[in-house]
Amino acid sequence: MMDTMNQSLSVAPEASGHRLDACLAGQVPSISRSRWKRMIQTGLVLVNSEPCQPDQKLKAGDLITWTEPMEASEEILPERIALTVLYEDKAIIVLNKPPGLVVHPAAGNESGTLVNALLFHDPVFGTLERAGIVHRLDKDTSGALVAAKSLRALSELRRQFKARETEKEYLALVWGHPPDRGRIETQIGRHPAHRQKMAVLERDGREAVSNFEIVERFEETTLVRVRIETGRTHQIRVHMTHLGHPVVGDKVYGRARRNTAALQPDRQMLHAARLGFTHPETGKRLSFEAPLFEDMKQVLESMRS
Numbered sequence: 001m002m003d004t005m006n007q008s009l010s011v012a013p014e015a016s017g018h019r020l021d022a023c024l025a026g027q028v029p030s031i032s033r034s035r036w037k038r039m040i041q042t043g044l045v046l047v048n049s050e051p052c053q054p055d056q057k058l059k060a061g062d063l064i065t066w067t068e069p070m071e072a073s074e075e076i077l078p079e080r081i082a083l084t085v086l087y088e089d090k091a092i093i094v095l096n097k098p099p100g101l102v103v104h105p106a107a108g109n110e111s112g113t114l115v116n117a118l119l120f121h122d123p124v125f126g127t128l129e130r131a132g133i134v135h136r137l138d139k140d141t142s143g144a145l146v147a148a149k150s151l152r153a154l155s156e157l158r159r160q161f162k163a164r165e166t167e168k169e170y171l172a173l174v175w176g177h178p179p180d181r182g183r184i185e186t187q188i189g190r191h192p193a194h195r196q197k198m199a200v201l202e203r204d205g206r207e208a209v210s211n212f213e214i215v216e217r218f219e220e221t222t223l224v225r226v227r228i229e230t231g232r233t234h235q236i237r238v239h240m241t242h243l244g245h246p247v248v249g250d251k252v253y254g255r256a257r258r259n260t261a262a263l264q265p266d267r268q269m270l271h272a273a274r275l276g277f278t279h280p281e282t283g284k285r286l287s288f289e290a291p292l293f294e295d296m297k298q299v300l301e302s303m304r305s
Contacts, residue, residue, distance in 0.1 A: 007065070007066055008063060008064060008065040008066070009027060009028075009063075009064050010061060010062070010063055010064075011023065011058045011059065011060055011061060011062040011063075011064065012060065013060040015027075015058055015060070016058060016059055016060040017057055017058070017059075018057070018058055019054065019055050019056070019057065019058075020040060020045070020047065020052055020053070020054055020055070020056045020057075020058060020064070021033055021036045021037050021040060021054040021055070023058055023064075024036045024045070024064065024066075036054070037054045038123075038124065038127070039066060039067075039127065040052060040053065040054045041053075041054065041090075041150075042124050042127050042128070042149065042150045042151065043150035043151030043152040043153070043154075044066055044067045044127055044151055045064065045065070045066040045067075046064070046065050046066070047062055047063070047064055048062055048063055049063075049065070051152055067151065076105055076113075076115055076116060076119065076131075077111070077116065077119070078116060078119035078120035078123075078126075079111060079112065079116035079117060079119075079120055080117075080120050081101075081112065081114075081116060081117035081120065082117075083095055083117055083118075083121055084096040084097075084098065086144065086288050086290060087286075087288060090149060090150070091148065091149055091150055091152075091153040091279070091280055091281045092146055092147065092148055092149060092153055092157070092279070092280065093118075093121075093122075093132075093146070093147050093149060094144060094145070094146045094275065094288050095114075095144070095145050095146075095147070096142070096143060096144060096145075096290040096291065096293075097114065097137050097141075097142055097143060097144075097145045097272075098142055098293055099139075099140050099141070099142045099267050099293060099295065099296075100139060100140060100267070101113070101114055101117075101139065102114065102139045103115070103133060103136045103137060103139075103145075104130065104133070104136070109139075114131075114133070114145075115130075115131045115133070118131045118132070118133075118147060119131065122149065124149050124150075125147070125149070128148060128149075128150075128151065128154055129154070131147065132147040132148035132149055132153075132154050133145070133147045133148075134146065134147070134148060134154065134157045134158050134161055135161055135231060137272055138234065138237075138268075138270075140249075140267035140268050140270075141268065141270045141271070141272065142270075142271045142272065142290075142292075142293050142296070143170070143271045143272025143273060143275075143290045144272045144273070144274060144275035144288050144289075144290040145272065145275070146275060146277065148280065150281075152280065152281065153280040153281060155280075156280035156281075157277065157280050160277055160278060160280075161231065164229060164230070165277070165278065166275070166276060166277045167227070167274065167275065167276030167277070167287065168227065168228050168231070168272065168274075168275060168276075169225060169226070169227050169272075169273050169274040169275075170225070170226045170227075170228070170236055170270060170271060170272050170273055171215065171223060171224070171225060171226075171270075171271045171273045171292070171296075172223070172224050172226055172236055172240060172247050172269065172270045172271075173221055173222070173223050173224075173247065173248045173249075173269035173270075173296070173299065173300065173303070174221060174222055174223075174224055174240050174245040174246060174247055174248060175220065175221055175245055175246055175247075175248060175254065176220070176221070176222065176244065176245045177217060177222050177245075178212070178214070178222060178224065178240075178243060178244075178245045179214075180213065180214050181211075181212060181213040181214065182211070182212055182243075183209070183210070183211050183212075184208075184209070184210045184211075184212070184239045184242070184243060185207075185208070185209050186200045186201075186205070186208055186239065186242065187200065187201045187202070187203065187204070187205030187206060187207060187208065188200060188201065188205050188206055188208040188232045188233070188234075188235060188238055188239075189201045189204060189205030189206060197234075197252060197253070198232070198233050198234045198235075198238050199238065200238060200239075200242045206230075206232055207230060208230050208232040208235050208238075208239065209228070209229040209230050210226055210227070210228050210229070210235060210236060210239045211226070211227045211228075211229070212224045212225065212226045212227075212240075213225050216300075218303040218304070219303075220303075221248055221303055222245070223300065224240075225273075226239075226240075234252075234253070236270060237250055237252070237253045237254075237268060237270065238253060240253075241253040241254060247268045247269060247270050248265060248268070248269045248299070249264070249265035249266065249267050249268045249269050249299075250268040250270075251268075254268075265295060265296075265299050266295070267295070269296055269299055271290070271292055271293070271296055272290060273289060273290055273292075274287060274288065274289050274290070275287070275288050275290070276288070
């Protein structure tokens with residue numbers, strides 16, 4: 001990924017009336033004019049603390065500030081990895097993340113991640129912290145995920161997620177038969193004995209709220225729709241296990257579950273089916289539905305038959 005370095009300059013009287021990109025290229029020749037243009041268009045350059053355009057005419061005394069990406073010692077490389085794009089414009093991209101795809105590189109998963117794929121899809125993601133990704137899905141959880149393509153969009157999307165102004169709806173196939181609907185309000189934190197797992201805690205955890213309703217019942221399992229108000233790590237998996245109905249295929253929280261179902265999926269049957277938020281630049285309310293992937297569709301067909 002890339003670190004960043006903040007810099008600024010004040011427009012001299014002799015530069016008044018000049019284009020922004022031309023002025024910057026003249027003042028800081030170590031960065032090409034074409035790169036300055038990309039940085040301006042992706043929100044890395046501000047004039048008097050406001051977003052700007054490459055052809056903006058400057059006035060004496062204008063304060064130009066910019067965030068210059070600089071390569072870290074171990075830069076993440078672009079990789080040609082297929083993406084299912086639900087929507088894309090100059091500010092955001094919304095994807096249907098497939099199961100098995102890790103979002104961020106980490107120990108054991110240094111390549112082949114969603115970040116690698118985004119960097120190949122559009123170099124603009126290399127100019128943004130965490131490649132513009134503002135929320136995460138587990139490796140084996142599929143579904144809708146949004147990433148920003150400009151600094152302004154990244155900041156606004158982060159604000160919306162923190163302020164709980166987004167709508168996140170999942171489909172989960174769980175063991176057993178939970179009530180028709182319910183609300184789960186707990187604290188979630190690290191498991192006191194198994195630190196790689198999360199757990200419902202009596203105290204010293206973080207607030208976690210999930211609302212669920214039944215979509216379809218089967219002989220041994222139930223398809224539920226879960227709307228989460230918070231975004232804690234493994235929240236739905238932990239909450240459904242706490243309720244006594246772990247997610248089918250969950251090898252971490254549902255491992256001890258005994259069942260007689262013929263089909264045993266290779267991953268947890270959890271899918272981010274819908275994502276709603278306000279467009280960070282237009283202010284329009286958006287909602288995206290992500291179709292199920294084939295493996296989960298096949299499991300559901302097996303349950304129905």
